Amino acid sequence: MAVIPAVVPVSGCGRKGPACFVVEAGNSRLMLDLGYGPQPGLWPDVSGVGHIDALLLSHGHADHAGGLKLLPEIGNPPVYATEIVARSLPSHVALRPLPLSGSTDVLGVRVTTGRSGHAPGGVWLHLALGDGLLYMGDNSSESALYARDAPPPAGTLILDASYGDYDIPLAQCQEALAEFFAVPGGLLLPVPENGRGPEIALHLLRNGHLLPRIDERMRKALQRLATSDAACLHPGVAPELARIADGALASGEPAGITLASRADGTSGDAAELLARWESGETPAIVFTGYLPPDTPAERLTRSGRARYLRWNVHPRLSDNVALVKSVGAHTILPAFGDAKHLAAWQRAFAPAQVVTTGRVEL
Numbered sequence: 001m002a003v004i005p006a007v008v009p010v011s012g013c014g015r016k017g018p019a020c021f022v023v024e025a026g027n028s029r030l031m032l033d034l035g036y037g038p039q040p041g042l043w044p045d046v047s048g049v050g051h052i053d054a055l056l057l058s059h060g061h062a063d064h065a066g067g068l069k070l071l072p073e074i075g076n077p078p079v080y081a082t083e084i085v086a087r088s089l090p091s092h093v094a095l096r097p098l099p100l101s102g103s104t105d106v107l108g109v110r111v112t113t114g115r116s117g118h119a120p121g122g123v124w125l126h127l128a129l130g131d132g133l134l135y136m137g138d139n140s141s142e143s144a145l146y147a148r149d150a151p152p153p154a155g156t157l158i159l160d161a162s163y164g165d166y167d168i169p170l171a172q173c174q175e176a177l178a179e180f181f182a183v184p185g186g187l188l189l190p191v192p193e194n195g196r197g198p199e200i201a202l203h204l205l206r207n208g209h210l211l212p213r214i215d216e217r218m219r220k221a222l223q224r225l226a227t228s229d230a231a232c233l234h235p236g237v238a239p240e241l242a243r244i245a246d247g248a249l250a251s252g253e254p255a256g257i258t259l260a261s262r263a264d265g266t267s268g269d270a271a272e273l274l275a276r277w278e279s280g281e282t283p284a285i286v287f288t289g290y291l292p293p294d295t296p297a298e299r300l301t302r303s304g305r306a307r308y309l310r311w312n313v314h315p316r317l318s319d320n321v322a323l324v325k326s327v328g329a330h331t332i333l334p335a336f337g338d339a340k341h342l343a344a345w346q347r348a349f350a351p352a353q354v355v356t357t358g359r360v361e362l
């Protein structure tokens with residue numbers, strides 16, 4: 001009897017946590033992402049997963065690709081990633097290529113990929129199993145920087161529900177943040193250099209602000225995006241990023257707007273600058289992404305020293321509703337968001353069925 005293909009969420013469904021899904025594909029067992037975090041110390045539990053034949057990565061962020069030290073526990077499978085993502089992976093990993101946009105064969109399974117509008121080299125993955133499995137990883141259709149390709153039809157859809165039932169457009173977020181752009185005493189924005197950091201820099205350039213001060217990680221990320229990683233950008237953006245990389249002053253002075261990594265303030269230039277400036281009243285500090293527990297981002301926003309203003313890098317509820325319709329999915333696994341939004345997801349995605357746990361046949 002033919003085995004019915006299925007997907008099993010290991011981690012990342014029902015709460016914000018490291019991404020990890022197992023796909024039972026008949027003759028092979030595939031894994032989609034193997035993340036770590038975003039909360040310090042949070043690993044997916046792969047103890048019951050068994051042997052995996054191939055790991056496919058959606059993008060290089062730690063909560064999707066930071067769990068590779070667990071590879072020996074699942075049989076050391078080869079790792080499929082786009083060339084841009086592969087560059088940042090540890091050298092001991094057995095790498096296989098994924099196209100940024102196109103189709104390939106992974107152990108007899110047809111895998112189609114497209115750019116996900118979220119991070120350098122990031123893709124969604126469509127597996128031709130059953131009536132189609134589409135894994136969106138993290139994605140956004142609002143980025144002025146990262147391009148997003150339209151995914152093909154799929155019966156089962158693992159979508160990026162990071163933002164729950166949130167539905168505010170990025171343009172509105174930008175307006176709120178703009179109030180801080182000219183404050184006396186300067187502004188520090190801790191950001192991921194391979195995510196919204198370059199997006200915010202591009203926004204400043206395009207809106208006639210002084211170039212931001214940037215740390216070395218941001219400068220290198222901008223240089224990579226402008227050259228070797230330009231294939232993941234919207235047309236025409238690369239020269240603008242090169243201008244920022246060439247012209248931006250180095251971080252370190254509390255004047256103007258500073259973009260420094262890491263986003264949660266746990267390490268890097270952001271950690272150093274926060275340690276130096278948090279006890280004063282200036283510069284203003286604004287966090288714009290997820291605030292993991294037990295990090296400076298969470299501590300400083302809770303104490304009131306820093307503000308939190310979201311800069312969208314994940315889809316809003318209405319983006320996900322449009323996606324469900326466009327791919328014609330009948331079964332939805334909402335990933336990376338809190339299950340407290342389940343009723344809102346069920347209402348929004350009906351008549352598709354919403355599932356957060358267990359084995360889902362394709």
Ligand SMILES: [Zn+2]
Pocket residue numbers: 059061064118119138
């Ligand atoms: Zn991400």
